[in-house]
Amino acid sequence: MKTKIAIVGAGPSGLLLGQLLHKAGIDNIIIERQTPEYILGRIRAGVLEQGTADLLREAGVSERMEKEGLIHDGFELAIGGRLEHIDLKKLTGGKTVVVYGQTEVTRDLMNARKACGAQTIYQADNVAIHDMKSAAPYITYEKDGVTQRIDCDYVAGCDGYHGVSRKSIPADVLTEYERVYPFGWLGVLADTPPVHDELIYAQHERGFALCSMRSATRTRYYVQVPMTEKVEDWSDERFWDELRQRIPAEQAAKLVTGPSIEKSIAPLRSFVVEPMQYGNLFLLGDAAHIVPPTGAKGLNLAASDVNTMYRILCKVYQEGRTDLLEKYSEICLRRIWKAERFSWWLTSMMHDFPENDAFTKRMQQTELEYFVGSIAGRTTIAENYVGLPYEAVE
Ligand code: APR
Numbered sequence: 001m002k003t004k005i006a007i008v009g010a011g012p013s014g015l016l017l018g019q020l021l022h023k024a025g026i027d028n029i030i031i032e033r034q035t036p037e038y039i040l041g042r043i044r045a046g047v048l049e050q051g052t053a054d055l056l057r058e059a060g061v062s063e064r065m066e067k068e069g070l071i072h073d074g075f076e077l078a079i080g081g082r083l084e085h086i087d088l089k090k091l092t093g094g095k096t097v098v099v100y101g102q103t104e105v106t107r108d109l110m111n112a113r114k115a116c117g118a119q120t121i122y123q124a125d126n127v128a129i130h131d132m133k134s135a136a137p138y139i140t141y142e143k144d145g146v147t148q149r150i151d152c153d154y155v156a157g158c159d160g161y162h163g164v165s166r167k168s169i170p171a172d173v174l175t176e177y178e179r180v181y182p183f184g185w186l187g188v189l190a191d192t193p194p195v196h197d198e199l200i201y202a203q204h205e206r207g208f209a210l211c212s213m214r215s216a217t218r219t220r221y222y223v224q225v226p227m228t229e230k231v232e233d234w235s236d237e238r239f240w241d242e243l244r245q246r247i248p249a250e251q252a253a254k255l256v257t258g259p260s261i262e263k264s265i266a267p268l269r270s271f272v273v274e275p276m277q278y279g280n281l282f283l284l285g286d287a288a289h290i291v292p293p294t295g296a297k298g299l300n301l302a303a304s305d306v307n308t309m310y311r312i313l314c315k316v317y318q319e320g321r322t323d324l325l326e327k328y329s330e331i332c333l334r335r336i337w338k339a340e341r342f343s344w345w346l347t348s349m350m351h352d353f354p355e356n357d358a359f360t361k362r363m364q365q366t367e368l369e370y371f372v373g374s375i376a377g378r379t380t381i382a383e384n385y386v387g388l389p390y391e392a393v394e
């Protein structure tokens with residue numbers, strides 16, 4: 001087989017890049033290890049920056065998001081047992097976010113790809129990337145016991161943190177930056193009405209909690225837990241009790257509980273690899289960077305990488321300009337590091353770090369009080385939450 005862009009991974013990064021390229025008439029094939037059902041079984045975050053929503057519109061996959069997505073003009077920080085409203089719209093000159101689950105974004109992208117007939121190879125084993133330093137890279141994989149080969153111009157490594165793309169680059173050309181946090185998030189999905197009309201990020205001495213939602217009848221709640229906790233030890237009742245203790249009394253009294261549909265513990269990590277290019281292989285999304293979920297930046301950062309890669313590839317195929325390819329990594333990384341900073345900062349402010357001494361705990365509380373008590377402080381939180389601007393590709 002032959003294509004222009006071989007895309008490894010059918011998560012949101014790979015599917016969105018594939019859809020945009022297809023619309024622009026740039027031929028591509030997606031090679032994925034799992035089945036579509038497996039991918040759609042993963043519950044991930046659900047806050048889309050305006051730039052992400054706009055890119056989904058440009059890709060022609062926004063119909064259901066426009067109908068079912070919830071536009072949020074703000075969110076709440078719960079500190080010291082009270083709610084502090086962050087008015088995103090007012091503080092950012094009119095910007096908002098859309099609450100719409102990543103799983104639904106992925107489903108919409110998969111349906112669009114099926115409808116337009118673009119090729120996706122699912123359940124591809126032993127995917128390997130070859131000759132990426134040459135002008136003729138190729139991919140091999142096994143399907144039903146037979147080895148296949150795809151020749152291409154460029155490879156888009158959209159295969160997540162555990163994928164093969166980053167691992168195919170010689171270790172001595174990469175620098176990895178990493179922080180692993182000593183706790184995780186225990187998340188519960190339930191068919192209950194949201195406790196509040198906006199998201200609540202709660203700081204509490206028992207640990208962080210987040211009240212999020214998927215719709216007017218479906219909620220997603222999280223509590224910070226030590227990584228040593230086991231999900232089996234958390235009955236629904238224990239989860240609801242813990243959540244109730246960590247949110248302000250007024251909301252706790254209103255909390256509607258119900259049986260969990262999904263319950264899991266996710267670790268928190270900050271990770272960046274530099275550079276994001278090796279010859280004709282480019283890394284996008286979780287393959288190149290991970291953020292802790294506190295700022296809801298994971299999917300949004302993936303979308304901004306896709307935006308950059310897509311615009312560069314349009315220049316390559318429509319104008320014959322290949323000079324921008326070597327700018328890909330630096331353009332992406334400037335924005336990535338700023339989102340890493342915000343995610344790290346919000347994580348550091350909102351969580352309980354058992355190793356922090358009494359002075360550090362007071363500093364943490366005071367920093368939060370200072371930020372929410374100042375227009376400048378609220379503005380910096382808001383402008384990061386709605387997403388920093390994309391850099392022009394020209
Ligand atoms: N060969 C083929 N496919 C692979 C391989 C491999 N060796 N390894 C991984 N994959 C696939 C995975 O099965 C997965 O479907 O690549 C896909 C990567 O998808 P994601 O992990 O969702 O990564 P990405 O598309 O970059 O999405 C980023 O997902 O994890 C969240 O917070 C993150 O919201 C962000 C978004």
Ligand code: PHB
Nearest residue numbers: 045046212293294295296
């Ligand atoms: C979610 O709805 O799952 C969610 C929302 C906001 C976050 C993280 C997760 O910051």
